[in-house]
Amino acid sequence: MEINPGSSESASLPTEANPLSGADLVEQRYATLEQSFLSHRPKEDAAKVRAAFEFARDQHSGQARKSGEPYILHPIAVAQNLVDMHMDLVCVETALLHDVVEDTGINIEEIRRRFGNEVAVCVDGVTKLGKIHLYSREEQQAESVRKMLLAMVSDIRVILVKLSDRLHNLRTIGSLSREKQTRIGQETLDIYSPIAHRLGMGKVRAELEDLAFAAIDPEAHQDILGQIEHKRKASQEFLEGIRKSLEQKLSREAIPARVEGRLKRPYSVYLKLRKQKIPIEQVYDLLALRIVTDSLKNCYAALGVIHNEWPPIPGRIKDFIAMPRPNGYQSLHTSVMGTGGQAFEVQIRTEEMHRLAEEGVAAHWKYKEGRKGKSTEEQYVNWMRQLVEWQQEMRDPGEFMSTLKVDLYSDEVYVFTPKGKVVVLPRESTPIDFGYSIHSDVGNACVGAKVNNRIVPLKYALKNGDIVEILTQPGHMPSKDWLGLVKTSKARNKIKGIINATERSKAIEIGEKYFEKEARRLSIPISKLDEGILAEVFADYGVGKIEDLFANLGYGKIEARPILMRFDPNRSANEESKAPEPIPSSAAQTPFDKDAKNLALRVKGLNDVMIYRALCCNPIPGEAIVGYITRGKGVAVHSVSCSNVQNLMYEVERKIDVEWAKPGGESFDVQVSIMTDDRPGMLAQFTQVLFSENSNIRSLEARGDDERGGDGAIVEMKIEVRDKRQLEKILSALRRIPGVRDIERKS
Numbered sequence: 001m002e003i004n005p006g007s008s009e010s011a012s013l014p015t016e017a018n019p020l021s022g023a024d025l026v027e028q029r030y031a032t033l034e035q036s037f038l039s040h041r042p043k044e045d046a047a048k049v050r051a052a053f054e055f056a057r058d059q060h061s062g063q064a065r066k067s068g069e070p071y072i073l074h075p076i077a078v079a080q081n082l083v084d085m086h087m088d089l090v091c092v093e094t095a096l097l098h099d100v101v102e103d104t105g106i107n108i109e110e111i112r113r114r115f116g117n118e119v120a121v122c123v124d125g126v127t128k129l130g131k132i133h134l135y136s137r138e139e140q141q142a143e144s145v146r147k148m149l150l151a152m153v154s155d156i157r158v159i160l161v162k163l164s165d166r167l168h169n170l171r172t173i174g175s176l177s178r179e180k181q182t183r184i185g186q187e188t189l190d191i192y193s194p195i196a197h198r199l200g201m202g203k204v205r206a207e208l209e210d211l212a213f214a215a216i217d218p219e220a221h222q223d224i225l226g227q228i229e230h231k232r233k234a235s236q237e238f239l240e241g242i243r244k245s246l247e248q249k250l251s252r253e254a255i256p257a258r259v260e261g262r263l264k265r266p267y268s269v270y271l272k273l274r275k276q277k278i279p280i281e282q283v284y285d286l287l288a289l290r291i292v293t294d295s296l297k298n299c300y301a302a303l304g305v306i307h308n309e310w311p312p313i314p315g316r317i318k319d320f321i322a323m324p325r326p327n328g329y330q331s332l333h334t335s336v337m338g339t340g341g342q343a344f345e346v347q348i349r350t351e352e353m354h355r356l357a358e359e360g361v362a363a364h365w366k367y368k369e370g371r372k373g374k375s376t377e378e379q380y381v382n383w384m385r386q387l388v389e390w391q392q393e394m395r396d397p398g399e400f401m402s403t404l405k406v407d408l409y410s411d412e413v414y415v416f417t418p419k420g421k422v423v424v425l426p427r428e429s430t431p432i433d434f435g436y437s438i439h440s441d442v443g444n445a446c447v448g449a450k451v452n453n454r455i456v457p458l459k460y461a462l463k464n465g466d467i468v469e470i471l472t473q474p475g476h477m478p479s480k481d482w483l484g485l486v487k488t489s490k491a492r493n494k495i496k497g498i499i500n501a502t503e504r505s506k507a508i509e510i511g512e513k514y515f516e517k518e519a520r521r522l523s524i525p526i527s528k529l530d531e532g533i534l535a536e537v538f539a540d541y542g543v544g545k546i547e548d549l550f551a552n553l554g555y556g557k558i559e560a561r562p563i564l565m566r567f568d569p570n571r572s573a574n575e576e577s578k579a580p581e582p583i584p585s586s587a588a589q590t591p592f593d594k595d596a597k598n599l600a601l602r603v604k605g606l607n608d609v610m611i612y613r614a615l616c617c618n619p620i621p622g623e624a625i626v627g628y629i630t631r632g633k634g635v636a637v638h639s640v641s642c643s644n645v646q647n648l649m650y651e652v653e654r655k656i657d658v659e660w661a662k663p664g665g666e667s668f669d670v671q672v673s674i675m676t677d678d679r680p681g682m683l684a685q686f687t688q689v690l691f692s693e694n695s696n697i698r699s700l701e702a703r704g705d706d707e708r709g710g711d712g713a714i715v716e717m718k719i720e721v722r723d724k725r726q727l728e729k730i731l732s733a734l735r736r737i738p739g740v741r742d743i744e745r746k747s
């Protein structure tokens, strides 16, 4: 056995409370652990348990618990709980290592390297659970936290270690402050004991609840304990009498059985007293006998024996064998009237049912010994499947589905803020959804995200248990593409709102500039607009303030000129005579020209419409096109794929169908950019292609692409084409020339 030299000094400090030195105590507790582990699993390698123990001990060396004990005693105790449940090697190793990543400088990779992937996954899971703030007074949040815990663990052993961890923390809670005791107790009742219950672990649940109850309200706990004890003393003889007589009767009927007396747990009694507002005398099942027999048949036989002897209390016979509880619990319950009017409850079950009632999901590891090749996940799924079988005869299948479905086929994903708050989002949600769920400012300013400390793209689909951090940049605004990335309606609505507002503010800006420019051109002073006239304008245009007017100008809904004319100081002279609107000189700057090329375009069903090809996308015959009615400048024709189209179609009513007229021999200029190898003869080959395709080169410019760090050349050409087909033919011929790397159509 290797001895780590670094560990002995710190561990050898004797603690005051214990006559053994700290190191001796630690060794002794560990020896017990190893021994009991081997007694359940003799074929396992104890050296692996020891390796985990020694590593944890060394990492925690010098650390003490609040009680003053060496810290390592805590992981040993957690592991001991699990060994007592007959859990496997991975589970025990995980228990020993469960606080190492959280409390020392060790990272999960180190754990993986030393103890393998399975242990690393489990330790990582426990560490992640430790980072969540689970305490919540809201029942709603508690339920989603419970769901999340079950949804996020890929290995159910993570939960088992966590429950065991909590159990030991509660057992040793005495040295913590009152406040902490209350918090931990409440968290246990909200989260951990319901999970233990869900997993069918009756024994763990019972202990968690009673310890938590004592931690939250020590007086009430003492009071209930006292009442139970009083009742126990008073009825001990009675119960013992019943037990003996029952044993005799069962053996006479040849029903092999153990009969045990059982007292209702303090917390259950407390709940019952509080809920039903009854004195303890009326709690029927305070005292109970439990019969554990060998077979299903004998369970019912035993029930018959009991009812033959003591009259059952009507309505209190429960057959949880035929209809198990949602967590798989099975037993027959009956309450009967004893001689002298003393009621008591009897629970009847088989050994197998008993084991499952006590240990639940943990029971499934007990007999896995030697059975190789079953993954943990498979075991978990089997457990769930078994639950499903148990449930098949349940009275309310809806209830059953709601208890299980959430865990197996959840539509939700549970992620954390860096501070450990749970955020529930629809499945496939992205960091953007997450950002908006925190605050719309966070969503808007989101420029990136880190998930589990690594940068992810914004389209990343969040997974259960991810710790999400949003990277923000003040002043950043969402883009339209985000609408395709988000899953939550909250994010969608916020993004839409922002986009509309941004477009509007852009329109206001444009409208104002346009207004000022027109004013300068018309020499109308606008620094101080006449308020009376302004009010008239607002009324006539149906707007409330100057921004609305600018917005309408910016969107192109109205013209600036007629408005400005009202403010013309010379207006009074020709007051009512509306001057015929001259064609605005700005039209001269528009691409609208009388060029023959425009004859190739037609607005469907209309003649005499000014029409021009938009410069931004320069559509050519054969391409899908769409028209847009401009103010005073005719119809602009864009390629359907033009990036400006979507923005323009903001005003759907201005969209108009257009089509290409019959080919009339016109040609159109198209700008292309060719990335090519830089060698002699390339240009000659390009012109050759154009020549053979009956096209002309209108302009040509070549340069090296060294500014882009390349070793090739870029050739910009303006070429003449008749239509899309000809262009495509030319482009594909150019692409076939050896040395041509890429071709891009610029306009």
Ligand code: MN
Residues within 6 Å of the ligand: 074, 098, 099, 165
């Ligand atoms: Mn712990």
